[in-house]
Amino acid sequence: MNRLDYCQALEEILRHNVVWIEAQSCSGESVMVMKSGCKGMEDLFFHSSPVKFLSLLSSERSGYELIREVLSLNDYVLVVEGALPRDQELCKVKDMTCQDLVVRLAQRARAVVAVGSCAVNGGILRESGANSVGVKDVLGKKVYEVLGCPASDKMIVAALYYALSGGPDA
Numbered sequence: 001m002n003r004l005d006y007c008q009a010l011e012e013i014l015r016h017n018v019v020w021i022e023a024q025s026c027s028g029e030s031v032m033v034m035k036s037g038c039k040g041m042e043d044l045f046f047h048s049s050p051v052k053f054l055s056l057l058s059s060e061r062s063g064y065e066l067i068r069e070v071l072s073l074n075d076y077v078l079v080v081e082g083a084l085p086r087d088q089e090l091c092k093v094k095d096m097t098c099q100d101l102v103v104r105l106a107q108r109a110r111a112v113v114a115v116g117s118c119a120v121n122g123g124i125l126r127e128s129g130a131n132s133v134g135v136k137d138v139l140g141k142k143v144y145e146v147l148g149c150p151a152s153d154k155m156i157v158a159a160l161y162y163a164l165s166g167g168p169d170a
């Protein structure tokens with residue numbers, strides 16, 4: 001995929017509902033996509049409907065109201081960046097844990113994509129005190145996985161494009 005194809009694919013992806021959840025993450029994958037250099041990326045990623053970017057740790061667009069809004073969506077691809085701690089108290093938004101949120105969103109998602117090794121298998125946090133796990137460890141449905149620390153932005157875009165355009169459903 002050359003630069004032009006990459007940006008076109010990314011724009012095409014962002015025309016769909018994409019719910020991007022940042023759990024226990026250093027934002028490496030978000031940064032990789034943001035620094036793609038594609039025109040209008042920041043607006044598309046952070047400010048445009050229907051794209052919903054949720055950081056469970058810190059973000060301009062975060063918080064319970066946004067989560068409630070996202071939980072009412074019906075047709076979206078769920079992207080998870082970052083690990084899920086076994087100790088639920090380590091990743092919560094008000095009364096909802098990261099794991100609860102991912103499980104609930106995954107139930108209605110047309111596809112689930114785990115980006116980065118933390119989201120795939122817990123990554124560097126798996127061996128830490130947090131003893132974190134990946135998305136597939138808590139879901140009973142297919143998860144498209146993009147390994148890497150950080151995962152390649154090109155591979156993330158390719159996985160999302162594939163998930164949106166005909167990859168086998170869960």
Ligand code: SF4
Pocket residue numbers: 024025026027028029081082115116117118119123124148149150151
């Ligand atoms: S996989 Fe690496 S870059 Fe991605 S959230 Fe984990 S530590 Fe950060």
